[in-house]
């Protein structure tokens with residue numbers, strides 16, 4: 001049985017090839033040799049909306065490309081070594097960035113800032129120069145800071161369009177659906193849960209009250225599942241015991257979000273998912289990036305949905321989220337400001 005996600009891809013696949021075989025959608029993965037990059041490249045190779053896949057890493061990308069290129073789906077695949085970043089980015093419509101170091105036990109996502117901020121800044125500068133109209137999907141942590149970094153780099157380069165820069169928070173949404181379905185006994189793909197805020201610990205705010213399945217969860221069970229959604233990443237970091245953080249579930253989430261964006265870009269209506277973007281929702285509190293449900297379309301972000309009604313518990317979660325999110329965003333901006 002196909003999952004709803006796969007089935008939807010295939011139905012788009014049919015329409016895609018019957019209506020517009022000439023359309024070329026090149027997707028680049030920067031960091032394709034890594035724990036996320038490899039399975040993400042695999043999943044993008046089997047997405048019929050990806051007609052060309054461009055794999056780049058400072059090490060290992062040509063090998064990953066040779067490997068996934070043997071899969072019997074139509075998309076072409078090319079791998080690029082460290083000195084071929086510009087070639088990798090030439091003509092891309094979408095750039096997915098999982099480059100950088102992952103967490104080890106005891107680390108927060110913010111602990112990754114010192115290493116990943118400069119990696120993301122430099123990759124973003126190359127995208128802004130070579131493919132300024134590309135849609136950029138940022139996976140590298142801390143997402144709450146790396147999305148403001150990419151945005152500031154694009155702004156500095158004079159090519160910033162906030163509708164095209166996204167922080168991938170889909171793993172939080174995937175986890176929320178999975179964990180809630182485990183409590184209420186539903187199929188996870190039929191249990192969508194909106195998750196707003198940012199992508200780290202207390203900044204992750206699941207809105208169970210807005211789901212017909214989630215709203216019945218209360219008391220101890222509510223506290224536990226909210227905590228598990230917020231800190232689910234730590235379960236993986238701990239279980240991997242020094243070997244990194246979520247890679248396989250993240251690759252799934254990254255491919256799922258990429259597919260949603262590609263469907264929106266291809267003109268499919270009502271493609272709505274949470275993602276961390278430049279947002280006016282809390283701009284009056286000087287928080288100008290926020291994740292909420294967003295409608296994706298031909299220009300990227302078409303419409304930013306309001307967060308809707310929150311319960312008292314959710315309001316408290318939001319209050320805990322905002323100051324931390326603000327700090328993370330400011331840290332990202334300050335980093336680019338102080339960069340040469």
Ligand code: NAI
Pocket residue numbers: 030031032033034035036037056057058059098099100101102103112116119123138139140141142143168169170171172199244245246247250
């Ligand atoms: P990894 O260490 O397995 O892979 C990272 C890859 O990036 C390596 O192949 C490395 O060679 C490459 N890389 C480093 N510098 C580069 C550069 N300048 N250009 C191109 N490639 C470069 O790490 P993993 O597990 O794949 O995680 C990657 C990132 O994704 C981490 O920052 C991690 O925290 C983040 N992550 C984000 C999640 C989310 O929900 N957004 C979930 C899980 C991880």
